[in-house]
Amino acid sequence: MTTRRRYALTLEYDGAPFVGWQRQDNGLSVQQVLEEAAARLNNGVPPLAVAAGRTDAGVHAEGQVAEIEIAAGELPPERVREALNFHTRPHPVSAVRAAVAPEGWSARFSAVRRGYRYRILNRRARPALDIGRVWHVQGRLDTEAMHAAAQALLGRHDFSAFRAASCQAKTAERTLDRLDVSRLGDEVVVTAEARSFLHHQVRNLVGTLAMVGLGRRGPEWPRRVLDGRDRTRAGQTAPAEGLCFVFVRYNVEPEWT
Amino acid sequence: MTTRRRYALTLEYDGAPFVGWQRQDNGLSVQQVLEEAAARLNNGVPPLAVAAGRTDAGVHAEGQVAEIEIAAGELPPERVREALNFHTRPHPVSAVRAAVAPEGWSARFSAVRRGYRYRILNRRARPALDIGRVWHVQGRLDTEAMHAAAQALLGRHDFSAFRAASCQAKTAERTLDRLDVSRLGDEVVVTAEARSFLHHQVRNLVGTLAMVGLGRRGPEWPRRVLDGRDRTRAGQTAPAEGLCFVFVRYNVEPEWT
The missing domain is CATH 3.30.70.580 (Pseudouridine synthase I, catalytic domain, N-terminal subdomain)
Incomplete structure (x- = not known):
């Protein structure tokens, strides 16, 4: 045996x-x-x-x-x-x-922290090298406004407004530990960290922050959406291809080789 | 008309x-x-x-x-x-x-400077996300030794040892302005800048530096290869897929939009 x-x-x-x-x-x-x-x-x-x-x-x-x-x-x-x-x-x-x-x-x-990165290519020209790896947004994004709006979403909340209809989690309560928006040249990166996420949560957050970045909504709007707990009021679900699952952390980490 | x-x-x-x-x-x-x-x-x-x-x-x-x-x-x-x-x-x-x-x-x-980036994925596991974008080298590369070896190649030289047989340039004299080797996690990046390069020059330089990185040759070897002006003594031509043509600079830059 x-x-x-x-x-x-x-x-x-x-x-x-x-x-x-x-x-x-x-x-x-x-x-x-x-x-x-x-x-x-x-x-x-x-x-x-x-x-x-x-x-x-x-x-x-x-x-x-x-x-x-x-x-x-x-x-x-x-x-x-x-x-x-x-x-x-x-x-x-x-x-x-x-x-x-x-x-x-x-x-x-056993996972105590999960990290995602969402990449947006923010320029007029379509991607050539990063096809399938980025969300292509042509209008100029105001990343400072996006970052400010994101900070108002940190902490423990009912994230029903950012949850997929298909989400099977028992509760929509989650603690969002990090939601940073930064720019490096033509690329805008959203970094999200939490113990766990709801289905589509990161993509719905990114789609909502993009509305702020494009100036269609004010920086206070994502927080109002959160408080409203109504999925139909949030922005679009950002496309899957920009999202990457970057890390998982454990209290007892396996001895990796 | x-x-x-x-x-x-x-x-x-x-x-x-x-x-x-x-x-x-x-x-x-x-x-x-x-x-x-x-x-x-x-x-x-x-x-x-x-x-x-x-x-x-x-x-x-x-x-x-x-x-x-x-x-x-x-x-x-x-x-x-x-x-x-x-x-x-x-x-x-x-x-x-x-x-x-x-x-x-x-x-x-009119180009006065050209810049290339060569990416090496330096880990045991084969690439999944960067297939076709990196040279996969499994053995651990000593990037400090590679960088030191690279510095001895800067300046104006006859680069015949690093030139493809098919190279059509009239002379092999070139001025290498920058050849940096650095590591970020599992990725080793070689940055090369010159007014102009010979055919396969960057890939031949990278293949030669990799021999140093793997410890098969000492850091003084690439300079000896350069001085020998004999292509058959240099390392392999590193694969095309790791190479990216990053920029071109001009004294009179077009007014880009």
């Missing part, structure tokens, strides 16, 4: 070719690519992979974290990482780090 | 789908995409586009500069830029800036 062992993985992926993290009938998911690669280390049976966050179709990841249990003896984590990176080819999914999962650790439920 | 006018363009493109800047029989070039788009503004006739640098197949550009003469009356440069960005679709070529070309100005011959 082979020993079963649970591994933690840090994943990088290009969201473009996938229906999202989660398995679905209508196309290939990151989860399926990972599980089918892991089957090669699990007597041919795809094990269940659980992720810290279920990213939507088109959303990228630099630092998604997942856990997977396989029956491959006491395989060192770097060998698991290398085997997965061999078998996930040619899909744009790469295990960047691996570790033996700590006792009692859950990729999803 | 329609007035002919010469325009300067700053171009961004993804090198992956192209045979390079220059028109060739064996596939689509950036030049062809641009000239065919410009034909729509030139009575259906593709005008000649001349670039500051003829990038190779797979090499990207953020700041290539080209000039083109079209018979479209006194069309403002921003209208030329927008029309080109409409007609180059869906190819990953975008005119980021445009200007009326100054009297006597040449995109190629």
Whole structure:
């Protein structure tokens, strides 16, 4: 009988070719690519992979974290990482780090902080190098107004106004720890951090802040939307392709290699 | 009779789908995409586009500069830029800036400084998000040794050792003004600046510095290679996909919009 062992993985992926993290009938998911690669280390049976966050179709990841249990003896984590990176080819999914999962650790439920980056290409000309990686906004964005508006959303609130209709969370109460808007040349970056987010929360926040950046609404408006708790009053959901899941933090961090 | 006018363009493109800047029989070039788009503004006739640098197949550009003469009356440069960005679709070529070309100005011959960036992804795991944008080097690179070695190559020299066999330049004398190697996390970036470069010069320099970074050669080796003027003694030509043509500078800069 082979020993079963649970591994933690840090994943990088290009969201473009996938229906999202989660398995679905209508196309290939990151989860399926990972599980089918892991089957090669699990007597041919795809094990269940659980992720810290279920990213939507088109959303990228630099630092998604997942856990997977396989029956491959006491395989060192770097060998698991290398085997997965061999078998996930040619899909744009790469295990960047691996570790033996700590006792009692859950990729999803032990996470204490999640970080996202949203990239906006803010210029007249359409993107060439960053197609599929940015939201292209042609009108000039006032990032100082966006940043000021964002600061009024920090803290613990009912984020119903920024939640997808499909969101399955029991409560819309969340604590937003960071929402920064900055510009580097033609690129505007929104950085969002919280223990957890509602479905579409970051994209709805970005779409709402963009209305402020374009001068169509004042910097006090996003806070009024928040207080109204009415999704229909917020801005559009910013496109998936600008979003990247950057990191997950744990109180007990796996010993990554 | 329609007035002919010469325009300067700053171009961004993804090198992956192209045979390079220059028109060739064996596939689509950036030049062809641009000239065919410009034909729509030139009575259906593709005008000649001349670039500051003829990038190779797979090499990207953020700041290539080209000039083109079209018979479209006194069309403002921003209208030329927008029309080109409409007609180059869906190819990953975008005119980021445009200007009326100054009297006597040449995109190629008036350039006084050219800048390139070479990106190396230096980690075990293969790239997922940066496929086609980086050279993947698995062994740990000592970037301080690389940077030190690079500094010994600055100044005016005969760069025959770093020149492609196919290079058509009359002389191999060039003045290398900047060759910096720095690390940001898993990414190693080489920044190269000169008035002009020989064919494959940046990629040959990077391939040679990588030998130092991997510890296979000492930091004094690239200078010895330079002094030997023998291409067969240098390191490999680093892959095209890590290279990006970042900027071109002129003494008389076009009035970009």
